[in-house]
Amino acid sequence: MNTLYIILASLILFFILGHFHRRKRAKSKVVHVVDNQCTGCKRCMKRCHHKVLDLVDDSIGAHIAVEYPERCTACGDCVTVCKFNALELIDRSNKRNNR
Ligand code: SF4
Ligand code: SF4
Structure with a gap:
């Protein structure tokens, strides 16, 4: 029985530490589109549950843009x-022009 409690306590601790680690990462990192590398395939858009990314079509053609960086959890x-x-994930403080 003690073993069960230890396992449960470890799982809870692991979950809590993971939660704080994810929150810290979300505050310091954000997704960034590397210039001229995007083909506009939209795989990333479909994967993102926070609707951070959007497809735009401008002078350089169709490509992904980071429309809502504040929503990015840096997952x-x-x-x-x-x-x-x-x-790529970059430091929010170094955020460059995230088209
Ligand atoms: S649309 Fe997204 S997954 Fe596709 S190439 Fe561009 S950044 Fe990569
Ligand atoms: S939350 Fe940010 S890092 Fe995670 S899938 Fe969406 S854009 Fe990418």
């Missing part, structure tokens, strides 16, 4: 699904 899901290395 990295969009970075993972992009096959063209067109997304």
Whole structure:
């Protein structure tokens, strides 16, 4: 029985620490589109649950733009699904021109 309590307590502690780690990361990091790498395939848009990204069509063609950076939790899901290395997580303080 003690073993069960230890396992449960460990799981709860792991969850709480993970929660604070994610919150800290969301405050310090944000997604960024790497210039000229995006093909506009929209895989990242479909993966993002926070609707941070949107497809725009301008002088350089169709590409992803970070429309709502304040919503980004820096989870990295969009970075993972992009096959063209067109997304990266950067420090919010170093935020460049996030088209
Ligand atoms: S950032 Fe990557 S996944 Fe998203 S539309 Fe562009 S190429 Fe596709
Ligand atoms: S890092 Fe996460 S929250 Fe931010 S745009 Fe990508 S999928 Fe959305």
